[in-house]
Amino acid sequence: MSIDMYQASIPVFVKMLGNLSAILDKATFHVEARNINPSALINYRLAPDMYPLSKQVQIATDMAKGCAARLAGLEVPTYEDNEKTFADLQARISKTLDFIQTVTPEQINGKENLALSFKIRGTEKSFIGLPYLLNFVLPNLYFHITTTYAILRNNGVELGKLDYLGDF
Numbered sequence: 001m002s003i004d005m006y007q008a009s010i011p012v013f014v015k016m017l018g019n020l021s022a023i024l025d026k027a028t029f030h031v032e033a034r035n036i037n038p039s040a041l042i043n044y045r046l047a048p049d050m051y052p053l054s055k056q057v058q059i060a061t062d063m064a065k066g067c068a069a070r071l072a073g074l075e076v077p078t079y080e081d082n083e084k085t086f087a088d089l090q091a092r093i094s095k096t097l098d099f100i101q102t103v104t105p106e107q108i109n110g111k112e113n114l115a116l117s118f119k120i121r122g123t124e125k126s127f128i129g130l131p132y133l134l135n136f137v138l139p140n141l142y143f144h145i146t147t148t149y150a151i152l153r154n155n156g157v158e159l160g161k162l163d164y165l166g167d168f
Contacts, residue, residue, distance in 0.1 A: 005071065005112060006105035009133055013064035013100050013141065019166040020060060020145050021093045023152060023159060028086045030157040038086055044151050053151045055081075057089045060144040061096040067137040068100040070116050071129060072107035 031038045043052045051059070058081050069076040077099055083089045114129035127136060146164070153159045 003112065003130065004105075004109060005129065005133065006103075006108040009067060009071065009108060009137075010100055010103055012138065013068065014097060015166055016141060016145055017061065017064060017093050017097055019164060020057065020148060021090060022166065023145075023149055023157075023163055024057070024086055024089055024093075026159060026163065027152050027157050030152075031086075034156075039084070041152065041155055041157075042084065042086065042089070044155060046147065046151055046154065050147070053148055054083050054089065056144045056148040056151070057092065058083065060141055060148070061092050063137050063141045063144070065096045065099050067133060068103045068108070070118070071111045071114065071133070072103045074103070074107075 027041055028038070030036070031041060042054050045052050058079070061079070066076050068074075077095075079092060079095070083092055112128075112130040116127045116129065116132055117124060119125070149159060149164050
């Protein structure tokens with residue numbers, strides 16, 4: 001049985017980035033209601049050697065747009081990684097959603113065996129389409145969204161599992 005590469009990617013990215021956006025909405029409400037400086041959460045790290053919340057969101061969006069573009073044979077959009085506010089992070093998510101929703105099933109389906117090669121932190125990496133999606137992109141997407149959730153939850157933002165999972 002073959003997998004539908006489009007269904008395993010774009011709709012998943014759209015759903016999870018939408019959930020991430022809703023989580024950031026709750027964080028915005030939290031800081032406003034409690035008169036907290038938003039940068040305290042945006043720059044918060046769960047551990048000293050982990051990325052702050054802002055970088056977690058940046059990587060989550062990078063995973064989605066990078067995968068969509070690479071599998072579709074498009075140039076990966078580049079962002080400056082300079083988001084400093086919740087509004088900036090929301091704009092990044094929105095820009096990513098706008099891009100990935102332009103990718104069609106015809107551009108992605110059948111790319112299970114596509115050879116991919118690109119740099120990650122300055123090191124050239126090679127992947128094959130389906131393992132790239134299933135074993136690299138999706139775990140990274142979930143990890144960075146989960147870490148964003150954990151940072152916010154750890155700082156008192158009222159979040160539950162359904163905020164992470166979203167609507168069914």
